[in-house]
Amino acid sequence: xxxxxxxxxxxxxxxxxxxxxxxxxxxxxxxxxxxxxxxxxxxxxxxxxxxxxxxxxxxxxxxxxxxxxxxxxxxxxxxxxxxxxxxxxxxxxxxxxxxxxxxxxxxxxxxx
Numbered sequence: 001x002x003x004x005x006x007x008x009x010x011x012x013x014x015x016x017x018x019x020x021x022x023x024x025x026x027x028x029x030x031x032x033x034x035x036x037x038x039x040x041x042x043x044x045x046x047x048x049x050x051x052x053x054x055x056x057x058x059x060x061x062x063x064x065x066x067x068x069x070x071x072x073x074x075x076x077x078x079x080x081x082x083x084x085x086x087x088x089x090x091x092x093x094x095x096x097x098x099x100x101x102x103x104x105x106x107x108x109x110x111x112x
Contacts, residue, residue, distance in 0.1 A: 032076075039075065042090065060085070
């Protein structure tokens with residue numbers, strides 16, 4: 001734990017953790033990070049299309065309460081595949097490129 005000043009003369013205790021999502025109790029932080037990224041794109045598409053969350057639920061296989069749950073960080077009951085399908089259902093093109101290792105490094109990329 002470390003103390004830092006808030007700029008107003010108050011000391012704040014700061015705890016540094018290696019992985020915030022793991023610290024918050026997510027069992028698979030890497031998968032959760034991907035789910036949050038995909039969820040953000042879904043929410044942006046819903047807004048861009050001018051859809052209500054009920055209308056978006058009709059167009060996708062996501063439950064109507066999906067947005068509320070995702071904003072609260074509750075993504076464990078939805079799969080990455082469901083999120084990718086929802087993006088597709090909303091008109092996004094989902095490309096996943098997997099490149100062969102070069103110099104011992106594998107790159108997996110999700111195109112924006």
